[in-house]
Amino acid sequence: MERIPVYQPRLTGNIQRYVNECLSSGWISSRGEFISRFENAFAEYVGASAAASVSNGTVALHLVLEALGIGPGDEVIVPSFTYIASVNTILQTGATPVFVDSLEETLQVDPQSIAAAITPRTKAVMVVHLYGHPCDMDAVTRLCEEHRLLLVEDCAEAFGTRWKGRHVGTFGDAATFSFFGNKTITTGEGGMVLARDDSVMERCRRLKSQGVSPVREYWHDMLAFNYRMTNIQAAIGLSQIEMAAEILRDKLQLAQRYRDGLQGLPLRTHDPVGDVTHSYWMCSVILDDPKERDSLRQHLAENGIETRPFFPPAHLMPHCRAEVDLPVAENIGSRGINLPSFPDLVEEQISRICDAIKSFYR
Numbered sequence: 046m047e048r049i050p051v052y053q054p055r056l057t058g059n060i061q062r063y064v065n066e067c068l069s070s071g072w073i074s075s076r077g078e079f080i081s082r083f084e085n086a087f088a089e090y091v092g093a094s095a096a097a098s099v100s101n102g103t104v105a106l107h108l109v110l111e112a113l114g115i116g117p118g119d120e121v122i123v124p125s126f127t128y129i130a131s132v133n134t135i136l137q138t139g140a141t142p143v144f145v146d147s148l149e150e151t152l153q154v155d156p157q158s159i160a161a162a163i164t165p166r167t168k169a170v171m172v173v174h175l176y177g178h179p180c181d182m183d184a185v186t187r188l189c190e191e192h193r194l195l196l197v198e199d200c201a202e203a204f205g206t207r208w209k210g211r212h213v214g215t216f217g218d219a220a221t222f223s224f225f226g227n228k229t230i231t232t233g234e235g236g237m238v239l240a241r242d243d244s245v246m247e248r249c250r251r252l253k254s255q256g257v258s259p260v261r262e263y264w265h266d267m268l269a270f271n272y273r274m275t276n277i278q279a280a281i282g283l284s285q286i287e288m289a290a291e292i293l294r295d296k297l298q299l300a301q302r303y304r305d306g307l308q309g310l311p312l313r314t315h316d317p318v319g320d321v322t323h324s325y326w327m328c329s330v331i332l333d334d335p336k337e338r339d340s341l342r343q344h345l346a347e348n349g350i351e352t353r354p355f356f357p358p359a360h361l362m363p364h365c366r367a368e369v370d371l372p373v374a375e376n377i378g379s380r381g382i383n384l385p386s387f388p389d390l391v392e393e394q395i396s397r398i399c400d401a402i403k404s405f406y407r
């Protein structure tokens with residue numbers, strides 16, 4: 046029986062040619078022509094004026110929080126139902142994450158829960174477009190404007206995701222993307238940063254490269270990091286951007302196949318709500334009965350089908366535990382499964398996955 050993984054990157058197109066150009070030219074480190082070519086192509090794809098590449102999606106978050114001046118004494122509102130990097134990077138700045146709840150239907154942060162969590166110490170809101178569906182950006186941007194809060198968008202799972210036609214990452218003061226091996230476009234490890242103000246973007250560029258003075262060699266006038274991407278990563282990224290429209294098209298078709306193939310079962314697929322483009326980083330199912338979640342995953346594993354559970358809520362984790370009541374985050378965290386979601390899944394594999402799920406319920 047052939048094993049079907051949860052994810053597998055599509056590594057065709059110009060990838061070999063571009064990587065070989067890095068090798069034959071000798072530009073394998075964080076200088077070289079592919080860095081700016083990838084940054085420019087990425088910015089153009091999402092409709093931003095500029096983009097700065099970094100070594101992964103976690104440091105991308107840390108970098109923008111630092112560039113926005115978030116630190117000790119500040120509170121940053123973040124959904125508990127997210128990947129842990131969103132929370133850890135807030136903690137790494139010295140600020141306090143304030144956990145809020147999510148919406149049952151979209152799985153995205155609940156704007157009313159954000160409103161209820163605002164205090165005089167709130168400095169920023171971090172929204173996370175989870176599994177490829179956008180957050181309600183009308184409500185979120187309105188709240189941030191009303192209360193003069195900074196807005197950070199964690200778009201690690203949302204390349205290709207749009208809210209009312211506009212790409213996510215272009216609504217906030219800053220935004221970040223991840224190009225980990227299982228993300229919609231990948232560079233192996235890698236990330237990207239967007240910022241609304243040129244001054245914030247300039248700070249990101251300085252902070253990611255040791256804070257070196259632009260006019261004096263080896264002169265460093267700020268505490269900074271080495272968060273740079275390599276030319277090889279950027280070469281891979283450029284080839285991925287060239288194929289992005291096809292990758293997204295194939296993932297959308299896959300999601301539609303799951304939706305059709307899983308009808309009439311005691312579960313739902315994660316469908317788009319409203320005027321949005323869901324990019325389906327992950328094709329998820331949310332079970333009616335959380336008690337069946339682990340046994341369904343076990344059943345699929347026995348059929349050679351790899352899955353992932355939804356993220357457990359961050360407010361329950363030992364290092365960032367908070368005594369808060371977030372019923373939706375706790376509930377959906379225990380009911381979700383991510384199915385194989387890569388763009389090269391073929392019809393026969395999709396049928397096998399749907400049949401295995403149906404056989405569990407029979």
Ligand SMILES: *Cc1c(COP(=O)(O)O)cnc(C)c1O
Nearest residue numbers: 101102103128130201202223225
């Ligand atoms: C993947 C991911 C990150 C971190 O990205 P890395 O490139 O793995 O460091 C951050 N936030 C979310 C929501 C993610 O899914």
